[in-house]
Amino acid sequence: MTLRAGVLAVQGDVSEHGDAIRRAAAAHDQTAEVVEIRESGVVPDCDVLLLPGGESTTISRLIHREGIADEIQSHVDAGKPVLATCAGLIVSASDAQDDRVDTLNVIDVSVERNAFGRQKDSFEAPLAVEGLDDPFPAVFIRAPVIDYVGTDVEVLATWDDHPVAVREGPVVGTSFHPELTEDPRIHDLAFFDSVES
Numbered sequence: 001m002t003l004r005a006g007v008l009a010v011q012g013d014v015s016e017h018g019d020a021i022r023r024a025a026a027a028h029d030q031t032a033e034v035v036e037i038r039e040s041g042v043v044p045d046c047d048v049l050l051l052p053g054g055e056s057t058t059i060s061r062l063i064h065r066e067g068i069a070d071e072i073q074s075h076v077d078a079g080k081p082v083l084a085t086c087a088g089l090i091v092s093a094s095d096a097q098d099d100r101v102d103t104l105n106v107i108d109v110s111v112e113r114n115a116f117g118r119q120k121d122s123f124e125a126p127l128a129v130e131g132l133d134d135p136f137p138a139v140f141i142r143a144p145v146i147d148y149v150g151t152d153v154e155v156l157a158t159w160d161d162h163p164v165a166v167r168e169g170p171v172v173g174t175s176f177h178p179e180l181t182e183d184p185r186i187h188d189l190a191f192f193d194s195v196e197s
């Protein structure tokens with residue numbers, strides 16, 4: 001099976017997500033065809049979506065301007081998988097506590113932007129994640145803190161008493177950047193568990 005994976009490419013770390021989904025697919029003897037999303041009309045043909053890290057105020061502005069935001073919401077309504085990382089999670093949240101981010105409201109969490117690692121902008125931590133046997137090397141870069149999760153949201157990992165990986169229906173969100181390591185297990189958990197079942 002070839003999976004058509006759309007990476008939101010209006011801004012952010014796009015190519016890394018493409019590589020990560022290809023690695024995860026290969027681990028399942030599948031291939032991923034990666035398409036970059038910069039305009040409307042692409043999302044409806046995608047099996048899965050990746051919403052990368054970057055700058056959430058910019059990403060939010062561009063996806064609304066280009067008519068991509070509604071298409072992402074329809075993708076989620078249809079039960080199709082999404083992995084949203086860092087700024088992608090902020091854009092996906094129900095609340096970003098920032099008027100400049102018009103969120104998609106596809107995962108019921110409230111996030112505080114740039115709240116992790118104020119003293120030290122980025123850090124890596126070995127993270128215990130629900131469903132993974134060994135810790136995941138989680139890279140945090142000016143990461144959002146999740147300070148509220150809705151009742152339908154499953155917390156997959158916490159760091160420093162805060163949820164940092166969450167799932168609601170087809171959407172998995174992380175405060176950290178799984179695409180910046182060689183380890184495919186978060187992409188695997190977001191896509192191949194759900195796509196294959």
Ligand SMILES: NC(=O)CC[C@H](N)C(=O)O
Pocket residue numbers: 052053054055056057085086087088090113114141142143144
């Ligand atoms: N690494 C990231 O994606 C950082 C997110 C960024 N600080 C934002 O709020 O948009």
